[in-house]
């Protein structure tokens with residue numbers, strides 16, 4: 001009898017179906033925050049998954065449902081569900097497995113320099129003399145079985161003038177998160193911007209609907225899910241918002257059943273409930289390089305030209321970073337990682353020397369008044385500064401000739417054929433691209449220098 005009632009209690013808890021809290025949350029980390037041992041164990045589990053046919057199974061599900069879950073509102077819920085299933089399945093092979101994410105925006109200005117795309121993490125480019133099979137990293141010897149048996153994992157990086165062209169910056173993803181307030185528009189811009197850029201830039205299998213053959217797919221979609229989660233936490237009632245249209249042009253509703261999986265959109269909207277038992281790790285604080293010395297990130301964090309709140313005029317802030325001009329803005333307002341580029345540190349140091357040389361005041365007239373308030377992270381510093389200083393006393397003036405050498409590049413445009421294959425609307429895409437260019441021009445014209453340049 002006792003057993004019977006507790007079973008009954010259990011089954012009614014399951015059938016309620018939503019608002020069930022998780023007892024434990026997995027913490028999805030940026031892949032470069034895993035130790036090399038952790039990543040090795042993760043990769044080993046993935047290799048066993050592949051041998052047992054699971055990579056094929058997931059790739060087939062993605063391919064067979066692709067038309068219904070790209071280019072419409074179902075895009076984000078479907079992929080949230082898909083990668084959660086993948087994570088849970090992998091945990092049967094390695095119980096410590098937690099899906100990492102690739103914060104690719106961090107690598108936007110020089111993608112080829114990303115450590116993620118090396119043997120240490122996912123491996124590099126394919127070999128054009130061997131059917132574009134990848135040549136290093138933990139997945140190089142994989143035998144894939146979908147759609148064809150015994151094929152290798154392929155990549156063909158987009159290369160122009162010997163380099164991979166830039167994609168979307170952390171600043172741009174922050175602007176997108178702060179500016180688009182309806183689910184429909186936010187989800188569309190997210191899909192068209194960083195989401196499409198990475199699929200296109202990596203090439204090989206990644207721009208096709210067989211993309212889940214490549215682990216980059218899972219790391220990338222974990223990041224796209226993270227950006228949605230950040231948006232949900234930033235906008236009022238963000239975890240209840242859902243609108244737009246479905247593949248068949250019907251109105252998208254929270255009561256819609258998710259394609260293939262069959263649970264409702266409502267049941268997956270809130271991360272940390274209903275079997276979606278994970279969260280995303282916050283940025284790790286700036287690391288000191290050694291006792292008494294400071295890391296490059298310290299030089300950047302104290303530089304007023306590299307802080308959105310001190311570098312940008314109020315009208316630019318209002319247009320692109322409205323949450324920074326609001327009172328008591330939250331830490332979800334900015335997604336600015338703490339790992340800065342070598343070029344950014346170079347700028348910070350040159351600028352510092354220059355400031356000191358012209359201490360008389362002509363070059364930097366109001367630097368002291370506008371020094372950023374330093375927090376533990378670049379993101380904290382930006383938010384704290386924005387909450388603390390008088391934003392209408394205009395940006396820091398400095399030597400913009402130096403800043404001119406560190407201008408942010410535009411993200412590369414996606415070819416039309418690629419957009420069409422992903423059900424993306426060309427007019428909407430061109431509108432996005434125009435906004436993106438105007439945004440980057442506004443930051444460059446203000447003399448802002450990106451910590452990730």
Ligand SMILES: *[C@@H]1O[C@H](CO)[C@@H](O)[C@H](O)[C@H]1NC(C)=O
Pocket residue numbers: 051141142143
């Ligand atoms: C892939 O297939 C080849 C040829 O059948 C085989 O020699 C190799 O061991 C397989 N690799 C893995 C990782 O299973």
Ligand SMILES: *[C@@H]1O[C@H](CO)[C@@H](O)[C@H](O)[C@H]1NC(C)=O
Pocket residue numbers: 156157158159203
């Ligand atoms: C591989 O990428 C290069 C450079 O982006 C491109 O010109 C070429 O057409 C691609 N080849 C294949 C087979 O996709």
Ligand SMILES: *[C@@H]1O[C@H](CO)[C@@H](O)[C@H](O)[C@H]1NC(C)=O
Pocket residue numbers: 236237
């Ligand atoms: C958030 O949702 C609650 C409950 O549905 C509602 O009362 C409130 O007005 C909403 N707030 C905003 C800003 O939409």
Ligand SMILES: *[C@@H]1O[C@H](CO)[C@@H](O)[C@H](O)[C@H]1NC(C)=O
Pocket residue numbers: 247248249
């Ligand atoms: C949805 O509407 C668009 C634009 O009106 C149309 O091109 C498309 O064929 C419609 N799709 C379906 C599945 O009815």
Ligand SMILES: *[C@@H]1O[C@H](CO)[C@@H](O)[C@H](O)[C@H]1NC(C)=O
Pocket residue numbers: 352353356
């Ligand atoms: C510039 O001046 C600041 C404040 O006086 C000082 O802390 C810093 O070490 C100086 N930098 C250089 C490169 O001399």
Ligand SMILES: *[C@@H]1O[C@H](CO)[C@@H](O)[C@H](O)[C@H]1NC(C)=O
Pocket residue numbers: 390391392393
């Ligand atoms: C901020 O600066 C503007 C322009 O100098 C000034 O008019 C305003 O009173 C200042 N606000 C505060 C709260 O100090």
